[in-house]
Amino acid sequence: MRTLLLLTVSLSVLLGALAQQPHPCKAPPYLEGKLFVLFPEGHTTLFEQFAYDAVEERIRVVASIKHDSQEMIEDRLLFFRERFYYEIHYHNKSCVKTPFDAQFNPIQIPHDAHHQAQFVLGSLSAPAEGLLVNSWVGYIPETKANYSMTFTEFGCIPITILTTDEKKDHFFSSFFDLVVGLENPEVFIPPSFCTSAKVVERKDGKVADFFSALR
Amino acid sequence: MRTLLLLTVSLSVLLGALAQQPHPCKAPPYLEGKLFVLFPEGHTTLFEQFAYDAVEERIRVVASIKHDSQEMIEDRLLFFRERFYYEIHYHNKSCVKTPFDAQFNPIQIPHDAHHQAQFVLGSLSAPAEGLLVNSWVGYIPETKANYSMTFTEFGCIPITILTTDEKKDHFFSSFFDLVVGLENPEVFIPPSFCTSAKVVERKDGKVADFFSALR
Structure with a gap:
């Protein structure tokens, strides 16, 4: 009985930790x-x-x-x-x-992207004053480009995408006024x-x- | 009577229009x-x-x-x-x-700043997926610098400040994880x-x- 309880607790802790870790996501279709x-x-x-x-x-x-x-x-x-x-x-x-x-x-975080940070644009101290986002980094071998992407935590809405190519040239894209x-x-x-x-x-x-x- | 009604209607339309216009604001103290x-x-x-x-x-x-x-x-x-x-x-x-x-x-939009645009970072299609912000532009004679600032519509929380000095040098500041x-x-x-x-x-x-x- 005690073993079963311990197993249940360990499993829920593990699942809780996994649930907290942001996963690459796809923007709405x-x-x-x-x-x-x-x-x-x-x-x-x-x-x-x-x-x-x-x-x-x-x-x-x-x-x-x-x-x-x-x-x-x-x-x-x-x-x-x-x-x-x-x-x-x-x-x-x-x-x-x-x-x-x-x-x-499609507009998405590549599956092999590395989660860099979760942060708030503005403030979560009051409603409508802040936005929780995640930034992701990675490399695209086909175009030999590094990327850094910021998407919202809720809804997987793109905010910014920065790509840096072989020649260290930066392409900065900023999305706004998005409607699902x-x-x-x-x-x-x-x-x-x-x-x-x-x-x-x-x-x-x-x-x-x-x-x-x-x- | 009709004149009074017309005056009341005109006044409320004018006040409504003024209320809609974003005004320079000061960040929380x-x-x-x-x-x-x-x-x-x-x-x-x-x-x-x-x-x-x-x-x-x-x-x-x-x-x-x-x-x-x-x-x-x-x-x-x-x-x-x-x-x-x-x-x-x-x-x-x-x-x-x-x-x-x-x-x-103080962290604020200067009184003589020019309102450039109101836009949404992310999307307002669902809660917690977007943030309504205003961008403002202006010139500081003392430092001979142009600025472009983005603050939240609600709460006057700073998001980004870009200043460009005489030599066309850009200073880009990005605020995040703010707590009031x-x-x-x-x-x-x-x-x-x-x-x-x-x-x-x-x-x-x-x-x-x-x-x-x-x-």
């Missing part, structure tokens, strides 16, 4: 929000509004890319499963269809004038993920 | 927390644990300053009203008293061995505020 990306050397910034569907593997982004004083607006609808994206130009009702070959990388769900799923339906879209091959052929799709 | 500062060029970082008392105008900081691979630990107790600070060395029970001449600048109140007010009482502290003048004499006190 449907997300809408904004993203700010600061490119190395600080000359280029990207500000985008996006809708993300990890179930059908499609992303819609309207991005404003600033390079020094030049600004460019791009509206793209990416279908990762079908391996092409549309570049949509409403001003002249034209559309360009570009094939690309890339795996869909899709306010208007029609953003994934291409406008009618895209049915006659011209097919244009990408020069570099590189669309590795969510971020590089816009570079 | 007692705070404890952590601060990370990234100095220009990225070679120097400062990580500190601090206790802040804006009523008595005193700050206690234990800071770890990393410059490339060198690390230095500093423990300081600053009395802004009395215009001196102690540098405390527990390892050999010694203490250095240094006079300084600087105004106490003082867990142990005794941190402001100098250890007994400080009564016989040696007085040493600062070479540069510059202690302008909360941050420069540590540079």
Whole structure:
């Protein structure tokens, strides 16, 4: 009897400890929000509004890319499963269809990421004054890049992602105004004038993920 | 009667609009927390644990300053009203008293700051997944520096402060794990061995505020 009790207590202590340890998580499958990306050397910034569907593997982004004083607006609808994206130009009702070959990388903490710290942005002294987050670090062999990611403890919502490539160049991405769900799923339906879209091959052929799709 | 009704309606619309506009705010007078500062060029970082008392105008900081691979630990107790600070060395029970001449600048949004944006870190789609914050920008003529500050909408808790000086050097400060109140007010009482502290003048004499006190 005593052995059984001891075993039960030990097991619950162990389970309690395991439960406390943050685990890599995946962001909700449907997300809408904004993203700010600061490119190395600080000359280029990207500000985008996006809708993300990890179930059908499609992303819609309207991005404003600033390079020094030049600004460019791009509206793209990416279908990762079908391996092409549309570049949509409403001003002249034209559309360009570009094939690309890339795996869909959902917004998530990689399974082999190392938990760095749990901390509070702001304060938990009163409601609505703070946010409990976790930071994770790791290395991606394919791109030879180190990353540091901060996601919320509850809901696995991305906050910041910093990647540092081989050349020690930093790419800093900051997410905000995220909404779980899709306010208007029609953003994934291409406008009618895209049915006659011209097919244009990408020069570099590189669309590795969510971020590089816009570079 | 109709005029009175119209006036009442107009007044409440105006007051409603004014109430919605975020106003510069002051952080709580007692705070404890952590601060990370990234100095220009990225070679120097400062990580500190601090206790802040804006009523008595005193700050206690234990800071770890990393410059490339060198690390230095500093423990300081600053009395802004009395215009001196102690540098405390527990390892050999010694203490250095240094006079300084600087105004106490409380943690706050300057009155003439310009409201830039209100945004959510994370998501407000579910409780504990997001934080509503405001960003403010402005210019400090004394130090010829531009600043960009992010504080929580509720509670006026600092999140980040970015200052850019004349030379376009960026100082990025990030606050976290803040607690409103003082867990142990005794941190402001100098250890007994400080009564016989040696007085040493600062070479540069510059202690302008909360941050420069540590540079």
